[in-house]
Amino acid sequence: MHKADVIIIGSEGAGARAALEVKRLGLEPMIVTKGMLGRCGATVTAGADINVDSKSIKDVLGLNGDVRDSKEKFFEDTVIGGRYLSNQKIVEEHVERIPQIVKEMVEWGLVVDTEPTQVAGHSYPRGVMTNGIKIMRVLANQIKKANIPVYEHFMAIDLVKKDGKVIGVVGLDLSTGEFIKIGAKAVILATGGGMQLYSYSTAPDELTGDGHAMAFRAGAEFVDAEMIQFMGGTFLSPPAWAGHSFPYCFGPDAGGLDVRMFDKFGHRFMEKVDPVNKEHVTRDVLARGIMNEVFEGNGSPAGGVYYSIKHLPDNLVDNWPAAKGHMVSEDFTFMGFSFKELVDKMKKGLAIEIAVASHFFCGGIRVNEKCVTCVPGLFAAGEVTGGTNGGNRLSGNALTQIFVQGDIAGESAAAYAKKSAFEDFPNEEIEQFRNRVMAPLEHDGVNAFEVRKELQKVAWDDICVIRSEDSLTSALAKIND
Ligand SMILES: Cc1cc2nc3c(=O)[nH]c(=O)nc-3n(C[C@H](O)[C@H](O)[C@H](O)COP(=O)(O)OP(=O)(O)OC[C@H]3O[C@@H](n4cnc5c(N)ncnc54)[C@H](O)[C@@H]3O)c2cc1C
Structure with a gap:
């Protein structure tokens, strides 16, 4: 049987930082992941803005932040953006710890823009811009340098408990089909969200909520689980583009153009939702605005709404500001897809049909500000947890959340593991686990x-x-x- 002081399920933003922290504290971590380090989950797909209060952007990171901002104001915007449902102790850690974490990642080689971005819900520019590939390259290098074992293509299926405590993990080696047991003194869940619950999603296929299911079966509590963030401005078709967020990234929340959205009668419906800000609103408001029209029968034939840039001069579109950042190239190539032909048609007047796609789980496993769950031996970090974002996440707060909670979960799990011992797995239960794990392959x-x-x-x-x-x-x- 494999063994490690702390098993971290999930290898990306939250999981990688948690593993590094466990190692830094003198214990032996092991990462297990359904995919490959740096090539799975949501982190590597991020745009990516990492929120830091603008004053620290200037004072700690030496970039062009606005010193009128403060950690207190960042805290306030996050709590208001979360519709007052956030756990405020978690948000305190969120705003307090992130400047030093980003500083450390820049020292490790993370390339960031000098100009931070400001999007809906933030009082000042707080988005330190980079992209997910760069983030994961830096973290994967650190994992390799620290000699942390990474078990790739391992699908964790259940947490093993003895006397009420989590003592390990069982799962399937996806490359051999073998049932695998791994003993641990503590386990950290960093399995991301469950956006694949929905037909249309911006997130990768492997984000199926496995960590939520394992935690639920182990007796963990949940918070704000119904608060799922939908991104307004995603393609419905063709199938290869379904759920893709290029139209969203083209629009105002991502620092892009002043796009307009219409119902099937040509009404600019966001004017009645928010007469002042119209399409320039937070994600929850935009998603509700779009889907209300669809629900009321005012949508487009494919089940969305119309999205247009016809009112903008051609050369303004060609000089689209976001193209200079990390996300999209100047010829409108985004996430490997070229949208140049489409943008040319839109400049001539074509309104495309867009809708929403599941993008982020705001709620999840209930943890306290130390990333401790109610199940002894079980810790959780990143998007699998609830509490940071309450009812709605502001753009850029996910990456801040996963890095901060990764570190905290690593600290808490290491402290717990130092006082714990390895336990033998209960044989009868293991047989039941084996049957459950292998069932889909055998019946x-x-x-x-x-x-x-x-x-x-x-x-x-x-x-x-x-x-x-x-x-x-x-x-x-x-x-x-
Ligand atoms: C397209 C897109 C763009 C985004 N852009 C931004 C942005 O610019 N700024 C921002 O703040 N946020 C952004 N987000 C949100 C942010 O990227 C995620 O919330 C964050 O990266 C989640 O990190 P995580 O470490 O918690 O989980 P993930 O990065 O999703 O990693 C989950 C890990 O768990 C593993 N896993 C899952 N189930 C199992 C299992 N059963 N067994 C073993 N391993 C398992 C996966 O393989 C993966 O390694 C974006 C999200 C998407 C989808």
Whole structure:
């Protein structure tokens, strides 16, 4: 059986920082991941803005921050943006620790822009710009330097408990099909969100909420689990583009152009949602604005709304400011897709059809400000947790959250592991785990892929942005079927 002082499930932003912290504190961590280090999860896909209060951007990072900002103001904007549902002790750690973390990552070689960005919900420019590939390259280098073992293509399926404490993990080696047991003194969940619950998502395929499910079965509590962030401004079709966020990134929240959105009658519906800011609003307001129109029957034929840049001069579009950053090239290539032809058609007057896609889990496993769950031996960090963002996340706060919580979870798990010993796995339960892990590979009943598709459709139809008692009851009935 494999063993490590602390097992970290998830290798990306939160998991990598947690592992480095455990190692720094003198213990032996092991990372397990469904994908490959630096090539899976959401972190590597990020745009990416990392929020730091603007004063620290200037004073600590030496970039062009605005000294009128403060950690207190950043705290206040995060709590207001989260609709007052955030755990404020967690937000205190969030604003306090991030400047030194970004400073350290820059010292490790992370390249960032000198000009921070300011988007909806932030009183000052706080987005330190880089991209997810650069972030993960730097973190993966540190993991390699620290000689931290990374078990890739390992799908954790369940947490093993003894006398109420988590004592390890079981799962499947995806490259050999073997059932694997790993003993640990403490376990950190850093498995990201579960956005693949929905038919349309901006997030990678592997983000299926496995950590949430494992924690739930182990007895963890949840907070704000219904608060799912949808990004307003994503493609519905063609299939290869579905859920892709290029239109969003082209628009105002990402520091882009003054785009306009219309219902099927040509009404600029965001004017009635927010007469002052119109399309320049936080993600929760934009997503509700779009999906209300669809829900009311005012949407476009594909089930979205119209999105247009016809009112803008061609050369203004060509000089789109965001193209100079880390996200998109000057010829409108974004995440490996070229949108030049599409943008040319839009300049001539084509309104494209866009909708929303699941983007981020604001809620999740309940942790305190030390990333401790209610299950002894179990810690959690990053998007799998709830508490930082309450009812809505401001752009740039996810990366801040995952780095800060990665460090904190590493500290807490290391302190716990130092006082704990390895335990033998209970043989009978392990047999049950083995049966559960291997079941999808060994039986011929329902097709798991079909079930997944059906679940995604139920979620999209009934528990998406606009929900009602009827839609929730209908979803429950369909799931129980
Ligand atoms: C397209 C996109 C752009 C974004 N841009 C930004 C941005 O610019 N700024 C910002 O602040 N936020 C952004 N976000 C959000 C942010 O990227 C994520 O919230 C954050 O990266 C999550 O980090 P994490 O470490 O918690 O999880 P992830 O990076 O998602 O990593 C999850 C890890 O868990 C592993 N895993 C999952 N299940 C299992 C299992 N059963 N067994 C083993 N391993 C498992 C995965 O393989 C992966 O290694 C963006 C998100 C998306 C989708």
